[in-house]
Amino acid sequence: MAPNVDPYDREITYLRVSVTDRCNLRCLYCKPVQDLKLLDRASILSYEEILKTIRAATGLGMKKIRLTGGEPLLRRNFVHFVESVCRIPEVEDVSVTTNGLLLEKMARPLFEAGVRRINISLDTLNPLKYTKITRREGFDAVWKGLQVAEAVGFSPIKVNIVAIRGLNDDELLQFAGLSVRKPYHIRFIEYMPIGRDSNWTPEKYISSDEIRSELETLGPLHKIPHSIHDGPAERYRFESAKGEIGFISPLSHHFCPSCNRLRLTADGKVRPCLFADDEVDIKTPLRNGCSQKDLREVFQQAIASKPRRHHAEILEKGEGLRSMSTIGG
Numbered sequence: 556m557a558p559n560v561d562p563y564d565r566e567i568t569y570l571r572v573s574v575t576d577r578c579n580l581r582c583l584y585c586k587p588v589q590d591l592k593l594l595d596r597a598s599i600l601s602y603e604e605i606l607k608t609i610r611a612a613t614g615l616g617m618k619k620i621r622l623t624g625g626e627p628l629l630r631r632n633f634v635h636f637v638e639s640v641c642r643i644p645e646v647e648d649v650s651v652t653t654n655g656l657l658l659e660k661m662a663r664p665l666f667e668a669g670v671r672r673i674n675i676s677l678d679t680l681n682p683l684k685y686t687k688i689t690r691r692e693g694f695d696a697v698w699k700g701l702q703v704a705e706a707v708g709f710s711p712i713k714v715n716i717v718a719i720r721g722l723n724d725d726e727l728l729q730f731a732g733l734s735v736r737k738p739y740h741i742r743f744i745e746y747m748p749i750g751r752d753s754n755w756t757p758e759k760y761i762s763s764d765e766i767r768s769e770l771e772t773l774g775p776l777h778k779i780p781h782s783i784h785d786g787p788a789e790r791y792r793f794e795s796a797k798g799e800i801g802f803i804s805p806l807s808h809h810f811c812p813s814c815n816r817l818r819l820t821a822d823g824k825v826r827p828c829l830f831a832d833d834e835v836d837i838k839t840p841l842r843n844g845c846s847q848k849d850l851r852e853v854f855q856q857a858i859a860s861k862p863r864r865h866h867a868e869i870l871e872k873g874e875g876l877r878s879m880s881t882i883g884g
């Protein structure tokens with residue numbers, strides 16, 4: 556069996572790397588305003604350690620890297636680090652997930668560093684509601700960042716929306732309209748019970764099927780065939796739209812049979828499944844000066860322990876799971 560194939564015959568080719576747990580937003584489904592527990596700085600992997608880890612992952616056949624956080628653009632010298640990731644010959648694709656607050660200034664440097672695909676999280680098109688959801692000012696900055704990313708040439712630009720009943724479910728059609736006017740991939744993500752700070756309840760959850768039915772009141776959605784960069788998204792397009800609609804349905808249509816990913820947390824743990832806190836420590840071996848072969852063995856251990864499927868449906872309030880901002884989403 557190839558070293559990056561797990562016991563359920565899934566080939567693991569994708570590593571999501573959280574470079575920091577720090578964030579400049581306090582989204583009410585992700586981070587608390589008070590009693591925020593941040594990782595101690597010394598426990599966060601250095602860029603050198605992350606690069607060494609990514610090299611080991613590519614040695615096993617992982618080719619696709621997503622940089623996330625916390626807010627990755629907040630970490631000092633991030634662009635320089637991105638350049639180093641893009642220079643690793645076996646890495647075929649580097650993408651970034653950001654809240655977009657710092658994108659106006661950083662879109663061009665990131666593009667020049669080699670990134671072409673970017674995901675921007677934006678849960679509302681209403682500036683006041685933006686402040687309610689994120690508990691910070693910033694809608695205009697994100698909107699400008701989005702325009703600059705488009706002008707610089709990022710493609711695709713994916714806009715991630717966590718759909719929450721009673722909060723932004725009145726804007727689903729407006730977001731759908733944005734996919735018609737702009738070349739953006741508007742992606743609705745099901746609200747997940749991840750971490751104690753997610754504030755998830757069954758009443759606030761909206762399934763992708765429900766969102767799709769509402770969108771179809773605008774006109775038929777045409778299915779787009781799956782491509783390798785889609786990950787778990789089901790893709791659709793309205794007639795003559797510039798952009799697309801995507802649905803990411805971890806709860807209603809879990810995509811575990813095609814899961815191809817591992818996660819590296821900011822504090823150096825390899826996480827086989829988003830919805831399970833079983834992790835393999837890679838920081839200790841890294842800090843003990845281990846070889847690339849040793850690091851590959853850590854990854855193989857994580858690959859071997861990927862569960863067949865997640866059990867998010869029993870998590871309810873996310874008891875026991877670490878928060879999304881340390882895992883990286």
Ligand code: SAM
Nearest residue numbers: 585624625626653654676715746747753879884
């Ligand atoms: N700061 C970056 C950003 O805002 O995109 C990257 C980190 S953030 C944790 C990554 C993604 O996780 C975001 O799109 C965010 O909306 C999503 N996320 C966080 N908590 C979530 C939850 N409980 N359910 C669904 N998505 C969540």
